[in-house]
Amino acid sequence: MERLNFQAIEKKWQLTFEKEKLYNSKGSKKFYCLEMFPYPSGKIHMGHVRNYTIGDVIARFKFMNGYNVLHPMGWDAFGLPAENAAKENKLHPKNWTEKNIAEMRRQLKLMGLSIDWDLEVSTCDEKYYKHQQEIFIDFYNKGFVKRKENYVNWDPVEQTVLANEQVVNGKGWRSGAVVERKKLSQWFFDITKFSEDLLKGLDDLNYWPDKVKIMQRNWIGKSIGCEIKFDIEGENNKINVFTTRPDTIFGASFLAVSVDHPICSNFLKDEKYIKFKNECLKVGTTEEALANAEKIGFDTKLFAAHPFIKGKKLPIFVANFILMDYGTGAIFGCPAHDQRDLDFAKKYKLEIKEVVSDNPSKPKNFNKISEAFVGDGTIVNSKFLNGLKVEQAKNKIIKEIEKLKIGKKKITFRLKDWGISRQRYWGCPIPMIHLKDGTIVPVEKSELPIKLPDDIDLNQSGNPLENHKNWKNTVYKKTGEPATRETDTLDTFVDSSWYFLRFCSPKSKSEPFDITKVNYWMPVDQYIGGIEHAILHLLYSRFFMRALKKNNNKIKDNEPFKGLFTQGMVCHETYKDLNGKWLNPTEVEKNSDGKYQKILDKTEVKVGPSESMSKSKKNVVDPESMIKSYGADAVRWFILSDSPPEKDIQWSNQGVNAAYKFLQKIYNLCFIVNERSEKGNTLDKDFDLKMNSYINKITKSINNFNLNVVVANVYEIYNLFNDYLNKNISGEILKKNLSKLMKILIPFTPHIAYECLEMLGEKEIKNWPQVDTKLILKEKIKMAIQINGKTRDVIEIEKGINQVSVEKLCKGNLKVKGKLSNRSIKKIIFVKDRIINFIIES
């Protein structure tokens, strides 16, 4: 057995890969293959390995099929962890990030990826964020940027805005102080202007997973409803309410408005209201927190007049579950047909009237039912709407409302404007300046980039740039008057919303991107990344593309990503020590009883369920140590085997070991085949036929991302070779077909594949093995013979045989013959090349 020296082989071929550069090919068709660029957290993790291996398979496969391929890599380098690391390790975020990038670049190169490293970009590089600032100013001038107030998580002890992940059980992760909701004036991108277009655009994304499109549709949340103006009793004022269920208007029993609704200004001195408002501010800013919070209200003692029931007064509440940024910030409550309203009505003892019924002959008493009825049904107790279905009633009542001029049909989106202000240091500075008179203007483009200061104190509380001794002091060029810089930095999602454009011309100095190159390479043909980005990153990028196009009408595409593939996560068991501290798998060993213990002090370790690898749970396996032990090819091979790429995968050392063993066998096979020289015989054609069939299957599987099936097929091909080695078959045929197998392996395990192809003396290694369609027709198929739907035998026959001939074969078939004789055949179902099913009397 020839030992596989993978260290030497991988080193040898990685030098070739660096020089090869897929994008330099002269293919006539282009293919932009992009994997989501990583955050430089320190070291690459298995999620990266999976992501980039899948991407590399696609890039290399397309290249071998004659495409001109763009396959770049960069760094999503701004973000919170750099600041946290700076606080913990006293290392400047810039140095920390650059160190991590160097380390991760080195590690990625160990994987043998077909990346063109000349195109590398880093978002924290001023050469990159300079252009981002330009884009921001362009967007500002186009009216895509606005300023408004928004709630943030406020840590009253640290005097700092916290990220959602820094809020643990409603408390600051460091200070432990109860986090408050605080309003800040912030910058926003006007993504809601594009709601309709972003929604419509989804229809054309034929190469996106349906689930992602569904999630985005729901996120944008278009709903058709209407606005209704309610008169406030005894006041001149009206409350404008938005509802998607105008058909339930006769079941209305109260009005509820948001704490931020203008009407609330009447109660600012009311102690009860102040107390209520403080309660509301204790609930976090996430939608989850709001949805789970107990529904509470403040009774304004005001009443609104029901527009269709004369004399009926509806109490007006301020309620914590009404959001000012959705609809009009006010609703009418119909408890019988909305769960939140029902919970609220029961708490405040409000009327509950059924107006939609799935069984009108049996009225329901919702005072005794805990679940609201939200389904379709017939309208009841609703005067002129009675007897209509929900949809009909909606149309009729909207017409009526419009006729009475008390409201109108209205389309509302759930999508909110994109808040892009961050009170943090490690991000792209927002290129705006504040003048003395309070106006805010963009800086001159000639002044870009607005660089981050290097000297920064991150241990102070508050906004670091705000606290910097002189960074924010500047001069407004136009007038020469002193001014202050905007001290907020941009959300890091902005960085990743256009990096795919930058990759088309990463060195461009004068512009964010070269329009000719962008129009050649874009859209990204295949984008690959984690499902966790299904909504935000992908939606923001789609918005950016549209906004950029409006700004520069030379851009031809609306959509940045033509094809999308969302890979599953890499999971591993979790470990905790006796103090409940998470442990890394390398800190844990199995003792003689097969139980896990801590290596350090041999104390017991609690094994938790397998979850996606995350730094916080420490259940991560270091890819580099795996590559050192088994080789990059084996790690790549394992991560593609077994589980379909879109599903979660369990990391297993046994699995990667098995992959290594298989590669060793393949390598050995190469030596054996190379030395055979028998003359051909009748089995040769058979072998060619089977190999051709596999190439056909594998080509299809790669196009469908069924990479685990490809792996299984390759195992079958190996078994085929093993079978035929013991038979009298020509060495030439074996060699020719082994070359084909090795070419198939190039995208998967490139180092060993190139090595073996070199050994086999194969010169033409750039092309994917072609399928001979004539040979496909000659394949035999297996047909099941069923009696009453149960398979009784399977016969091997030529393709395309008709029913009559198959019936004849069956009547002569030993296993079936007996069962068919003396029985009357009621029916025969025949599906060509699949099955024949005899229905007989039982």
Added chain:
RNA sequence: GCCCUCGUGGUGAAAUUGGUAGACACAAAGGACUUAAAAUCCUUGCCCUUUUGGGAGUGCCAGUUCGAGUCUGGCCGAGGGCACCA
């Protein structure tokens, strides 16, 4: 709470999209080779039957169909996202 996804042997899974359920692997057990171990190779894998053979079976319960892992309805369970982690 809302939205999305997924449930097939001891394990990861496959199944030409309504047509042979469990391909291909991992683990296990038994065997071969070996002084021994490792490595490698072979065999086995639900129930009944000595074999031939027969039966059950894709989370659970119904339904459609000649035929359901695949379609429909209901239930149960697991995971992901929820706008300042990226």
